[in-house]
Amino acid sequence: MNDYTGCFSRAASTMQESAIRKMGGLGGRVPDLISFAPGFPALELFAWDEFRDVATSVLDGADPTVLQYGPTRGYRPLVEALPEILAARGIAATPEEIIVTTGSQQALDLTGRIFIDPGSVVLVELPTYTGAITAFRNAQATLAGVRQDADGIDLDDLDRVAVRELAAGRRIAFLYVVPNFQNPTGLLISLEKRQRLLEWAARRNVLIVEDDPYGALYFDDAAAAGDTRPIKADDRDGRVVYMSSFSKTVAPGFRVAWVAAPPPIAAKIEIAKQAADLCTGGLDQRIVYEVWKRGVLARRLPALRREYQDKRRVMERALASELGDLVSWPAPKGGFFLWATLPDRVNTDALIARAVAHRVVYVAGSAFYVDGRTGSLARLSFSAPSASRIEEGIRRLAAAVREELGATAAVSAASSRRA
Amino acid sequence: MNDYTGCFSRAASTMQESAIRKMGGLGGRVPDLISFAPGFPALELFAWDEFRDVATSVLDGADPTVLQYGPTRGYRPLVEALPEILAARGIAATPEEIIVTTGSQQALDLTGRIFIDPGSVVLVELPTYTGAITAFRNAQATLAGVRQDADGIDLDDLDRVAVRELAAGRRIAFLYVVPNFQNPTGLLISLEKRQRLLEWAARRNVLIVEDDPYGALYFDDAAAAGDTRPIKADDRDGRVVYMSSFSKTVAPGFRVAWVAAPPPIAAKIEIAKQAADLCTGGLDQRIVYEVWKRGVLARRLPALRREYQDKRRVMERALASELGDLVSWPAPKGGFFLWATLPDRVNTDALIARAVAHRVVYVAGSAFYVDGRTGSLARLSFSAPSASRIEEGIRRLAAAVREELGATAAVSAASSRRA
Numbered sequence: 001m002n003d004y005t006g007c008f009s010r011a012a013s014t015m016q017e018s019a020i021r022k023m024g025g026l027g028g029r030v031p032d033l034i035s036f037a038p039g040f041p042a043l044e045l046f047a048w049d050e051f052r053d054v055a056t057s058v059l060d061g062a063d064p065t066v067l068q069y070g071p072t073r074g075y076r077p078l079v080e081a082l083p084e085i086l087a088a089r090g091i092a093a094t095p096e097e098i099i100v101t102t103g104s105q106q107a108l109d110l111t112g113r114i115f116i117d118p119g120s121v122v123l124v125e126l127p128t129y130t131g132a133i134t135a136f137r138n139a140q141a142t143l144a145g146v147r148q149d150a151d152g153i154d155l156d157d158l159d160r161v162a163v164r165e166l167a168a169g170r171r172i173a174f175l176y177v178v179p180n181f182q183n184p185t186g187l188l189i190s191l192e193k194r195q196r197l198l199e200w201a202a203r204r205n206v207l208i209v210e211d212d213p214y215g216a217l218y219f220d221d222a223a224a225a226g227d228t229r230p231i232k233a234d235d236r237d238g239r240v241v242y243m244s245s246f247s248k249t250v251a252p253g254f255r256v257a258w259v260a261a262p263p264p265i266a267a268k269i270e271i272a273k274q275a276a277d278l279c280t281g282g283l284d285q286r287i288v289y290e291v292w293k294r295g296v297l298a299r300r301l302p303a304l305r306r307e308y309q310d311k312r313r314v315m316e317r318a319l320a321s322e323l324g325d326l327v328s329w330p331a332p333k334g335g336f337f338l339w340a341t342l343p344d345r346v347n348t349d350a351l352i353a354r355a356v357a358h359r360v361v362y363v364a365g366s367a368f369y370v371d372g373r374t375g376s377l378a379r380l381s382f383s384a385p386s387a388s389r390i391e392e393g394i395r396r397l398a399a400a401v402r403e404e405l406g407a408t409a410a411v412s413a414a415s416s417r418r419a
Numbered sequence: 420m421n422d423y424t425g426c427f428s429r430a431a432s433t434m435q436e437s438a439i440r441k442m443g444g445l446g447g448r449v450p451d452l453i454s455f456a457p458g459f460p461a462l463e464l465f466a467w468d469e470f471r472d473v474a475t476s477v478l479d480g481a482d483p484t485v486l487q488y489g490p491t492r493g494y495r496p497l498v499e500a501l502p503e504i505l506a507a508r509g510i511a512a513t514p515e516e517i518i519v520t521t522g523s524q525q526a527l528d529l530t531g532r533i534f535i536d537p538g539s540v541v542l543v544e545l546p547t548y549t550g551a552i553t554a555f556r557n558a559q560a561t562l563a564g565v566r567q568d569a570d571g572i573d574l575d576d577l578d579r580v581a582v583r584e585l586a587a588g589r590r591i592a593f594l595y596v597v598p599n600f601q602n603p604t605g606l607l608i609s610l611e612k613r614q615r616l617l618e619w620a621a622r623r624n625v626l627i628v629e630d631d632p633y634g635a636l637y638f639d640d641a642a643a644a645g646d647t648r649p650i651k652a653d654d655r656d657g658r659v660v661y662m663s664s665f666s667k668t669v670a671p672g673f674r675v676a677w678v679a680a681p682p683p684i685a686a687k688i689e690i691a692k693q694a695a696d697l698c699t700g701g702l703d704q705r706i707v708y709e710v711w712k713r714g715v716l717a718r719r720l721p722a723l724r725r726e727y728q729d730k731r732r733v734m735e736r737a738l739a740s741e742l743g744d745l746v747s748w749p750a751p752k753g754g755f756f757l758w759a760t761l762p763d764r765v766n767t768d769a770l771i772a773r774a775v776a777h778r779v780v781y782v783a784g785s786a787f788y789v790d791g792r793t794g795s796l797a798r799l800s801f802s803a804p805s806a807s808r809i810e811e812g813i814r815r816l817a818a819a820v821r822e823e824l825g826a827t828a829a830v831s832a833a834s835s836r837r838a
Contacts, residue, residue, distance in 0.1 A: 001657045004683045007626060009558075009592075012533040018693045021491060043483035051486070052478040055702075059471040064462035067470070067672030072440060102521055102674075105697045113557070114431040118537075134694040138532070139428070173428075207426060238420045253486030253701030255521075264423045274437045275553040278524045281700045282672030283474075 011140055019130055019367035023352075026361055034393035036362045039183060039248075039336045040384040042311070045304055046251050047296050054290040058283060066282050072274050074100025074258070075285035081292060082258055089215065090233030091242065093260045099269050102280045104213055104257040107243040108135040110272045111174075111209055111259070116141045120173040121165045123206070125153050127339075127368030127377075129183040132176055132211065141173060143370035150330065152189035153177060155196055162204055174207040174241070180215040180228045181335025184368045184379035188223060188333045194231045201239055208235075212244045213257075214335035216301055219309040222333035238262035246288050248336070249297060249304060254284040305334075308383060311390060312338065315382040318391045322398035326405075336383035339365075342376040342401060345408045349374050354404055360396035430559055438549055438786035442771075445780055453812035455781040458602060458667075458755045459803040461730070464723055465670050466715055473709040477702060485701050491693050493519025493677070494704035500711060501677055508634065509652030510661065512679045518688050521699045523632055523676040526662040527551050529691045530593075530628055530678070531558040539592040540584045542625070544572050546758075546787030546796075548602040551595055551630065560592060562789035569749065571608035572596060574615055581623055593626040593660070599634040599647045600754025603787045603798035607642060607752045613650045620658050627654075631663045632676075635720055637753035638728040647753070657681040665707045667755070668716060668723065673703040724753075727802055730809060731757065734801040737810045741817035745824075755802035758784075761795040761820060764827045768793050773823055779815035 005013075023037035058066055073079055078100060083093045101107040108131060116122065118140035124132065126145035136143060144165050147157040158175070165172060177197070179189040189197070201208050208231060215228040232242035245257035259269055273279075291297055312332055319327050319340065329340045342348065348364040355361055365377025380397075382390055424432075442456035477485055492498055497519060502512045520526040527550060535541065537559035543551065545564035555562060563584055566576040577594070584591060596616070598608040608616070620627050627650060634647040651661035664676035678688055692698075710716055731751055738746050738759065748759045761767065767783040774780055784796025799816075801809055 001681070004681065004687075007534060007592075007684075008687060009532065009534055009536045009539070011536075012687055012691065015533075015687070015690045015694070017690050021693050021697075038488065040487055043487060046483065046486055048478060048480040048483075052475060055474040055478055056471060059467060059474055061467040061471075064465065064467075067465055067670035068459055068462060069457065069666075069671045071444070102696045102700075106695065109695050113428065114434075115426060115428055117428045117430075120428070131694070131697070138691065138694045173426075247488075251486035252488045255696065255698075255700040262420070262423065265426075268423075268427060268431055268434070271434045271436050272431065272557065274440050274524075275434070275550070275557045276525065276528050276695070277521045277674065278440075278550070279674075281521075281674040281703050283703065283706075284700050287702075 011138060015138055016134060018134055020363055023361050023363055026356060030356055030359060032359050033356070034360045034385060034389050034396065036360070036380040036382070036385070036393060038384070039381050041248050041252065042307060042384055045307055047291065047300060050291060050294070050296045051287060054287050055283070058286045058290065066286060068282065070279045070282045070285070072270050072279050074098070074280060075282065075289060078285050078289040081289060082260070085292065086260055090229045091260060096263045097260050097266050099259050099266050099273065100280050100285060101257045101259060101273065102277055103247060103252070103255045104211065104243055104245040105131055105135065106276065107257055107259045108132050108211070109138070110269050110276060111241055111243070112136045112139040112141065113272055114265070114268045115173040115207065117171065119170065121170045122173050123158065123161060123175040124370055125177065125182070126371060127184055127365065128176065128370070129178060129211065130367045133370060136176070142170065145370045148185065148187065151193055152179065152182065152187045153197070155193065155200060159200065162206065172206055174209045175201065176209045176211065178211045179231060180212055181217065181332060183335070184337050184363070185330060185339040186332030186335050186337045187330060188227060191227065191229060194229070195234065198231060198234055198239070202237055208240045210240050210242045212242065213248050215244070216249055217305055217308055218334035219305060219312065219332070221309060222331065228334070232260065241265060249301065250288055250291055254288050256280060256284050256288045308336065311382045311387065314387045314390045315380065315394065318394035322394050323401060326401060336381050338380045338382055340378045340380055342378065343405065344376055346376045346401060346404050347374055348376055348378045351400060351404050355397060355400040358396040358400045360393045360400065362397070430557060434557055435553060437553055439782055442780050442782055445775060449775060449778060451778050452775070453779045453804060453808050453815065455779070455799040455801070455804070455812060457803070458800050460667050460671065461726060461803055464726055466710065466719060469710060469713070469715045470706060473706050474702070477705045477709065485705060487701065489698045489701045489704070491689050491698050493517070493699060494701065494708060497704050497708040500708060501679070504711065505679055509648045510679060515682045516679050516685050518678050518685050518692065519699050519704060520676045520678060520692065521696055522666060522671070522674045523630065523662055523664040524550055524554065525695065526676055526678045527554040527630070528557070529688050529695060530660055530662070531555045531560065532691050533684070533687045534592040534626065535560045536590065538589065540589045541592050542577065542580060542594040543789055544596065544601070545790060546603055546784065547595065547789070548597060548630065549786045552789055555595070561589065564789045567604065567606065570612055571598065571601065571606045572616070574612065574619060578619065581625065591625055593628045594620065595628045595630065597630045598650060599631055600636065600751060602754070603756050603782070603784070604749060604758040605751030605754050605756045606749060607646060610646065610648060613648070614653065617650060617653055617658070621656055627659045629659050629661045631661065632667050633754035634663065635668055636724055636727055638731065638751070639724060640728060641750065641752035651679065660684060668720065669707055669710055673707050675699060675703050675707045727755065730801045730806065733806045733809045734799065734813065737813035741813050742820060745820060755800050757799045757801055759797045759799055761797065762824065763795055765795045765820060765823050766793055767795055767797045770819060770823050774816060774819040777815040777819045779812045779819065781816070
């Protein structure tokens with residue numbers, strides 16, 4: 001067989017490679033590349049000594065079930081600990097509402113599969129997280145984009161879009177939203193708007209899928225813990241499916257995240273997960289649980305917040321000094337991302353080749369839009385590189401931008417002459 | 420919201436809980452239960468000392484990428500080692516044909532998603548692995564059952580079923596088959612039949628999905644390594660998607676399995692996996708890789724084969740001595756399962772309650788049939804319990820069977836009297 005095209009399902013035929021993962025793959029091929037592409041946590045902040053201690057004790061053989069198949073819901077002590085972790089965020093949840101997932105990406109995938117029929121509408125922000133886009137598209141959702149303003153999703157546009165989709169006879173599966181330090185914009189939805197969002201969802205009878213990987217990583221100079229109170233915390237209706245992760249605060253290599261949802265939804269996700277991967281890794285879950293139980297996570301969070309805040313500041317200063325008026329962005333109040341707007345003449349999809357030639361890479365804004373737009377936006381992750389690499393990377397990016405502006409100026413001058 | 424029924428997708432509405440997982444869940448609730456239900460490897464055979472040594476060295480901080488997000492294809496040294504592991508099985512594969520998955524269940528799920536459209540036919544054996552049934556059903560496949568004879572799938576019936584499905588205008592996505600020590604029957608497909616299966620697939624232009632978790636666990640008293648040569652080894656056509664796992668030979672808690680498939684198929688699975696869970700756990704993959712590289716796996720395999728062979732013998736003797744003519748089974752030549760036939764009057768679905776009352780459990784044969792049949796078949800896993808627990812469990816099972824036979828005799832005597 002040479003041509004497998006006819007073998008693939010319709011869903012597979014339309015699956016698209018992740019833009020972030022594609023950019024991530026460049027790392028191995030371009031020497032000395034500085035990557036602002038993936039939302040990777042900083043390696044130097046991992047708790048290596050504690051991980052090693054915990055792994056050694058977890059693997060001492062005293063509990064041989066550590067490496068056996070485990071319950072699909074998750075390692076029971078972790079399932080029972082998560083309500084306590086959630087309570088600190090204002091969310092009241094019982095273990096019956098919890099399911100551990102193999103990273104947040106699996107939470108998105110399973111949530112998509114249990115709610116989306118081919119053609120169902122998922123309401124998403126413009127822009128929104130590209131991993132959610134691909135998960136929901138793989139379930140054959142129609143993604144309907146909703147505008148943002150300075151504090152996140154625009155509620156008037158949300159209602160307009162919802163009414164339009166309902167009028168067209170389509171079923172709305174849910175609204176997907178990242179209220180805390182959104183990926184890719186870094187925006188924080190105000191508490192008042194969260195309340196109105198819940199009221200809207202009740203009025204229109206729409207489920208909300210709330211994705212919160214970054215809530216614990218607020219920056220003290222711009223936000224407080226109280227500002228990150230999840231929508232789920234005020235969900236008296238059982239209308240919010242909440243998901244969060246240990247990937248950004250412990251380490252992503254462990255692949256441990258979770259969902260908190262009304263019991264019938266959690267039960268359905270459990271059944272979907274049985275067929276998806278049976279259970280999340282037993283060693284990973286126990287290490288994450290012990291890291292939490294021994295207080296390692298709580299002790300480290302202030303340092304994590306400080307380090308990421310510092311990295312953000314380094315990137316902001318470097319951008320201001322290297323590109324000045326050529327770049328602007330909403331100030332991130334937490335999280336990993338800076339959402340940069342370059343001059344109109346710069347198309348960030350086209351700029352990538354030039355950036356890579358300068359040994360720097362980012363994710364073009366187009367990857368986060370479900371309406372097919374391209375433009376002058378770029379997501380720059382400041383989380384993983386060191387301060388000096390951030391500075392060097394922004395110097396390289398600035399060189400690429402100036403080169404691109406020179407080239408577009410030359411092209412436009414040439415076309416003026418021709419005209 | 421009280422009723423979420425209307426929120427779920429059609430796929431979710433038809434998702435069924437795994438019978439094996441349901442039986443597995445009994446363990447925590449019934450004290451002193453002996454479970455022959457799940458296909459769990461034996462905990463006492465795990466290489467605890469080696470796992471601990473490897474984990475300590477992997478987490479020494481020298482390679483900080485250990486706990487970062489990793490490539491979707493898998494940890495590169497593992498991806499490059501797998502062709503060597505496959506070569507020992509007669510399969511020539513390049514790294515471009517390999518993708519690491521989060522357990523074999525994910526391999527089944529992703530394979531299903533890339534090939535199955537709603538209503539596509541998947542050809543499966545009667546009986547077949549229940550985890551494959553649920554994965555393919557979740558992709559909304561129509562499962563068409565094919566009879567078995569003493570050396571596995573019946574090729575005449577296979578062709579009849581395929582022709583019938585094609586004549587009905589349905590698309591055949593693939594044939595799913597477990598040639599080595601099938602789950603649940605323990606059957607081994609003969610080498611000659613494997614050749615004819617490949618010829619049939621070429622003639623009918625059908626893909627084969629070959630699932631091989633147990634191939635390395637043949638029993639020296641009944642089979643040799645050569646008897647387990649995968650169908651994939653002779654696949655000159657690029658028609659076979661092969662999957663195998665470290666769950667049965669290293670430990671399932673690590674959640675590391677893999678697929679070997681023609682590059683365009685492997686690439687499609689990679690894209691599907693990006694949206695499913697981004698990547699398989701980094702620590703898990705490195706531990707499994709080191710266990711292989713240090714020769715731990717190769718050194719332990721002979722002992723694993725011997726131990727499982729011994730457990731099988733213990734179960735066979737216990738069955739013969741406790742139930743005599745009331746039970747029969749095809750002799751397992753490898754793997755974890757014994758496929759028992761009880762007297763016609765015993766329905767193994769109905770027997771479960773009585774068995775649990777006797778503190779023993781198994782999986783009823785009905786879980787493995789896609790044609791809805793129930794009957795007097797049961798899958799008994801001999802892999803996990805100790806020899807003495809196997810003996811005690813079979814004593815309990817025999818008591819339940821005799822009790823059931825007494826009850827059915829009483830019922831039939833009563834109904835004779837009424838008649």
